[in-house]
Ligand SMILES: Nc1ncnc2c1ncn2[C@@H]1O[C@H](COP(=O)(O)OP(=O)(O)OP(=O)(O)O)[C@@H](O)[C@H]1O
């Protein structure tokens with residue numbers, strides 16, 4: 540399998556510059572997810588690698604081969620789209636074989652590859668059906684099969700699961716992860732769904748406004764977001780942000796708007812106004828029975844969401860600041876309750892006005 544390298548690539552549509560001097564390496568056999576909101580440049584970047592969009596400046600190398608000027612057919616990558624684009628009048632077998640016949644591969648080799656892909660995707664029983672006789676998930680598997688039979692150096696997926704219902708998305712996601720483990724193939728997977736990114740990726744490339752905000756393993760971007768944008772985009776529900784006054788760098792109590800003070804170790808360049816970021820699972824509801832070791836602040840509960848294994852409490856501090864806290868699945872809290880909240884001091888981030896992240900523990 541092949542590594543993919545983008546070096547200082549740029550792209551404009553007419554006078555509008557979309558991607559500027561972007562560099563990125565995907566290692567051989569790695570599954571990298573491009574994650575970002577709509578319009579962040581995910582598809583453009585993927586299509587530039589596939590050869591479906593031109594690269595204005597910079598270089599693209601796939602498996603050691605310079606590719607930026609090669610037509611798509613010579614790049615040895617296979618792309619799978621959101622809309623499966625299957626030929627409706629052909630059977631599953633014919634759909635998978637079509638591209639191989641076009642390049643003149645001998646029939647025994649085509650049959651072998653189709654059989655192998657069908658086995659891998661557990662589609663042997665479906666080979667003689669037409670796309671209209673398949674479910675959405677099965678159609679998407681045919682589209683993946685069509686990519687597999689090409690034996691490409693890399694697979695490029697653009698939101699391949701977004702037409703599937705929730706349960707099928709989860710199942711197909713797991714199948715894709717297993718397929719990646721079995722094939723050890725280089726894969727780039729585009730999605731705006733952070734759960735898909737977290738569960739599938741070896742590394743996530745977080746894109747915002749066509750720029751890379753952060754590259755890291757799923758837990759890296761989750762635990763150590765490089766910016767407020769990354770912190771708010773990863774995790775569901777998103778991170779809480781609370782304005783605080785930081786007196787000075789180092790260990791010191793920061794003060795929230797309701798007067799509550801929390802001792803943290805802030806790696807900021809100087810004191811001032813920051814936003815304190817903390818995920819809901821690190822804000823806990825303290826019940827009367829608990830011997831409160833950590834400092835707590837008072838809040839009122841406005842909405843309770845029971846998710847089964849945990850309960851989310853949408854709370855309001857005395858100054859009106861909204862914050863989401865987490866309690867156990869069997870929590871007895873109800874909307875209207877007054878509760879006390881504790882903050883896990885090891886899970887705190889600070890963000891300056893520009894959104895830059897600083898460690899705080
Ligand atoms: N053909 C085009 N002409 C002009 N601008 C374009 C063209 N295609 C894309 N863009 C712009 O490039 C930027 C990136 O678009 P892109 O399609 O890569 O986003 P995306 O992250 O894939 O979004 P989505 O999640 O909605 O698919 C957007 O600002 C978009 O408006």
Ligand SMILES: [Mg+2]
Pocket residue numbers: 581582583
């Ligand atoms: Mg897109």
